[in-house]
Structures are given as C-alpha cells and as structure tokens.
Amino acid sequence: MLPLLFYLMATLAAATGSPDTRRLLESTVRHQHADDAALYSFERLERRWSFSDDHVTSDRTYRVVPTGTGTLSLLVRRGNVTVSPAEYRQSLANWEQVLRHAVNPSDPRQQESEQRRRERDRQRAELVDTVLEAFRFTPEGEEQHAGRIWVRLRFEPDPSFRPRSRTLELFTHVRGTLWVDRDAHQVARAMAEIISSIPIGGGLLSQIDRGGWFYLEQAEVEAGIWLPVRIEYAISGRKLVFGFREHRRTDIFCYRRLGGPRQALAVVQRELAGPADPPAADGPQSCPAASQARH
Numbered sequence: 001m002l003p004l005l006f007y008l009m010a011t012l013a014a015a016t017g018s019p020d021t022r023r024l025l026e027s028t029v030r031h032q033h034a035d036d037a038a039l040y041s042f043e044r045l046e047r048r049w050s051f052s053d054d055h056v057t058s059d060r061t062y063r064v065v066p067t068g069t070g071t072l073s074l075l076v077r078r079g080n081v082t083v084s085p086a087e088y089r090q091s092l093a094n095w096e097q098v099l100r101h102a103v104n105p106s107d108p109r110q111q112e113s114e115q116r117r118r119e120r121d122r123q124r125a126e127l128v129d130t131v132l133e134a135f136r137f138t139p140e141g142e143e144q145h146a147g148r149i150w151v152r153l154r155f156e157p158d159p160s161f162r163p164r165s166r167t168l169e170l171f172t173h174v175r176g177t178l179w180v181d182r183d184a185h186q187v188a189r190a191m192a193e194i195i196s197s198i199p200i201g202g203g204l205l206s207q208i209d210r211g212g213w214f215y216l217e218q219a220e221v222e223a224g225i226w227l228p229v230r231i232e233y234a235i236s237g238r239k240l241v242f243g244f245r246e247h248r249r250t251d252i253f254c255y256r257r258l259g260g261p262r263q264a265l266a267v268v269q270r271e272l273a274g275p276a277d278p279p280a281a282d283g284p285q286s287c288p289a290a291s292q293a294r295h
Contacts, residue, residue, distance in 0.1 A: 021139050024151060027185040031226070035186075036124075038225050038257075040066055043264075045076070045254040045281050051234075051247040061281045065095055065268075068102035068261035069110075069117035076278045089276040096268045102261035127168075134161045134171035142182065149182040150189070166199075173198045176214075186226040190216040194235070208237040221255035228252055254279075254287035 043065045050058040061077035074091040075083055101110045135155040143150045156175040163169040176192030192214045200206035212235035218226045232249040258264045280286040 021137060021153065024180060024182075024185060025137065025153075028180050028187060031184070031186050031224075034224075035226055038222075039227060040068070041257050041259055042066065042221070042227070042255050043258050044227075044252050044256070045279065045287075046073070047077075047251045047253075047281070047283075049249045051249070052245065063279060063281075066258060066261075066264055067095075067098045067113075068264075069113040072098060076281045082278050082281075085275065085277055088278040089272065092268055092272055092276055096265065096272060099261050099265040099268060103265060130164070130168050130171070134158055134163075134168075137178070140177070143179070145188070148184075148188075150179040151182050153178045153180065170198055172196075181226075184220070184224075184226065186220070187216070187218050188226075189218070190214075197237075200237075206237065206239045208235050212236065222257060227255060251283070253284040254281075256288075 043063065045061060046064050047061045048058070049056055059079045060075060062073040063076050064071050064073050072095050074088070074095060076088070077083065101107045102113070104110055105114075134157065136158045137153045137155050140152045140154050143152055154175075154177055157172045161171065163172060173194055173196045174192050175195050176190060178187065179189040180186065181188045194208065194210055194212040197210050198208040200208065212233070214233040215230070216228060217230040219229045221227045228250075229252050230250070231252070234245075234247040236243070236245040238244070258267055
C-alpha cells in the first residue's frame with residue numbers, strides 16, 4: 001500500500017499555486033487517468049531488485065502480462081540466469097488458463113476477479129480525489145531534458161488538509177519534487193521523502209521512520225501514453241519490537257500493447273504453439289524497436 005500511495009502522490013496531485021500551474025497539473029491529472037486505464041492493455045518486462053545495506057539480496061526479471069482484471073508476473077530470469085523453456089512454458093500455460101476464465105463473463109471466478117478490480121478502481125479513485133486536496137505546489141523553474149522542457153514543482157502537505165482515515169494520514173508526512181513535461185502534460189519524474197514518522201495501526205505496534213524516500217521515472221511508451229520505467233523506494237521502521245529496512249527498485253521496459261483478454265489469449269496461444277522460449281531481458285536495448293520507451 002505504501003508504494004502505491006507514494007505513486008499516487010507523485011502522479012495525481014493538483015496544484016494550489018498560480019492559475020497557470022493549476023491548469024498544468026489539472027491537465028496532467030487527466031492524462032494520468034488515461035495512462036492508468038491504458039495500463040490494463042500492456043505487457044512489459046520488469047527487473048526487480050531488493051537490497052540490504054546496498055547489497056543485492058534478490059534479483060528477478062519478470063514478464064508482466066495483462067489478465068483483464070489485473071496482471072500476472074511470469075518469471076524470466078533469476079539474476080542473469082534465464083529460466084528453462086519448460087518452466088517458462090508452464091508460466092505461459094498458467095497465463096492461458098487465467099485468460100480462458102477472463103473471456104467467459106459467466107465464470108464465477110471471473111465475476112469475482114472483476115468485482116475485486118472494480119473495488120480496487122473505486123479505492124484508487126477515492127485516493128486520487130483525496131490527493132487533490134492534500135498538497136500545495138510551488139513552481140521552481142524549468143529544466144531541459146533530451147530536448148524537452150520539464151516544469152519542476154515542489155510539493156508539501158497542505159496544512160488545511162484533514163485526513164479521513166489512517167491510510168490517508170500518510171499524505172501529511174511527506175513532501176517532494178515533481179517534474180512535469182511542459183508540452184505533454186505528463187509526469188516525467190518525481191521524488192518524495194518522509195518528513196515525520198508514520199504510525200501504522202495507531203503507532204502502538206508499528207511505524208515507518210522519518211527519512212524514507214520514493215523515486216519515480218515515467219516515459220512515453222506509445223503516442224500520448226506515459227508509464228513508469230523506474231520505481232525505487234527505501235523505508236525503515238519497526239514491526240512489533242523488531243526493526244526493519246526495505247529497499248527495492250524496479251526497472252520497467254519493453255512495453256507492448258496487447259489489448260483485451262481475447263487479444264491476449266490469442267497471443268499466448270500462438271506462443272504455446274511454438275518453442276515458447278523466454279524473451280530476451282537485457283534491458284531496454286533488448287526491446288523490439290516498436291516497444292522502446294521514448295525518454
């Protein structure tokens with residue numbers, strides 16, 4: 001939940017500053033909603049790292065594929081070792097099975113999945129509406145990146161914001177910087193930091209300490225659609241009497257639009273009819289030209 005809330009803060013906030021800033025951020029919000037809806041139709045590759053004291057403790061690469069009501073992660077690599085064709089074929093078979101349910105709206109399992117998706121979307125919309133109230137933005141100038149102009153804005157909690165739940169109270173504990181592409185009206189980069197400890201469950205049993213941070217980069221993956229290409233965060237705190245540290249990074253590349261469940265089912269069936277080899281996953285340079293993100 002915490003990374004999701006950070007992501008929402010980074011991509012779905014509206015300005016309380018000048019009218020020009022407000023118009024820019026409101027337009028960015030509209031584009032972000034379209035990006036979020038489009039994500040259901042895309043597959044991508046994700047390399048996920050976990051760290052402990054700057055040492056890699058886990059390194060896995062997944063092909064993340066749409067299921068109609070969410071996504072499924074198919075393991076492609078453990079570190080730099082590609083999974084066997086047999087293991088990958090089994091993952092494809094699992095994906096096919098999920099999609100067979102997805103294309104049958106009368107299937108009770110699909111109805112349950114669809115209900116859960118609607119509830120997630122409802123909760124996300126509620127969070128979005130709350131984020132619009134939670135922060136104040138201050139323009140800090142413009143920067144040039146690869147020939148494009150990014151508007152830099154500092155965001156801080158709005159003192160007048162009154163959270164209606166413990167989950168939403170998180171917004172009162174963070175501040176950061178947002179970069180918005182001036183012409184595209186899309187979030188290009190965001191950084192957030194925890195400025196005061198966040199109590200979990202009232203703070204009696206757990207808390208997240210001050211000093212944690214979150215980083216996001218987005219890029220245009222299709223004309224008019226910007227999606228994450230890097231997400232990283234590091235937090236520490238206490239669970240019961242035990243301290244914890246969590247540092248994770250995900251690099252995301254090779255976005256490809258598949259469409260709805262029926263189109264995705266046709267894709268996986270074609271793959272299962274062939275050798276079903278795991279995809280190349282060496283980073284953005286391994287993507288087909290058509291699926292390269294436009295940074």
